[in-house]
Amino acid sequence: NAGVTQTPKFQVLKTGQSMTLQCAQDMNHNSMYWYRQDPGMGLRLIYYSASEGTTDKGEVPNGYNVSRLNKREFSLRLESAAPSQTSVYFCATPKGQGRAFFGQGTRLTVV
C-alpha cells in the first residue's frame, strides 16, 4: 500500500543513548518532514527536506540531526537522548502544496 512508513513504533531509551528513527515514503514526493507532538503543544516541526539532498531546520531542531538519504527516505537521529525528547514523532510528506500524508508515529520514551 502506498504511504509513509515509520520505524520503530515504540522505543525506550536511557539518557545519553543514541538512536535513529526511520521514515520511508513510496509516493514519489519531493518534500518530507519530521514533527514531534507533545500534549498542549501541537505538532512542532523539527526538520524538513524540500527535496532530495536538502534539509532545513524547523522550529525545534536542537538535539536532532537528519539525513535525506534519497527521495524515499528521511531519517531523524538523536545523538544523545534526553528526557525532554520524550515525545511522539511523526514523519510526513506533502503532495506539492496540498495534502500531507503522515506516518503512524513513533512513541519515544527517554528515561
Added chain:
Amino acid sequence: AQSVTQLDSQVPVFEEAPVELRCNYSSSVSVYLFWYVQYPNQGLQLLLKYLSGSTLVKGINGFEAEFNKSQTSFHLRKPSVHISDTAEYFCAVISGGSNYKLTFGKGTLLTVNP
C-alpha cells in the same frame, strides 16, 4: 513567518449540537490552509483544505470551513456532531515561499458528550 493560532484548547459539546473550532493564521503572503483530525493513538488525517477558489470548503464527515482573508481566519464547523467526532483537531498553514513548510496550531480537543 507564518503561524497558526487555535483559540480554544478544549471544546466540550453535547451530541447533535453544532460546533465551531476557531483558527487564525498569520502570513504576509498567500496561504494554503488545512484542518487535520487525530483520533486517539492514531496519526493525522486530512479533513479539508483551502488552496484557492471558493472560500467555503467542505470536507469529510460533514465538516466545513470558511476562509476569511480579511479576518485571517479559517474556522471549522459542523452543524450536528456525533460521539465519534471526539478527537483532536489541528489547523495548519503553508504560505507562499515557505518552501513547503507546514505549520500547525496547538490543537483543539473536541469532546462530544451524550
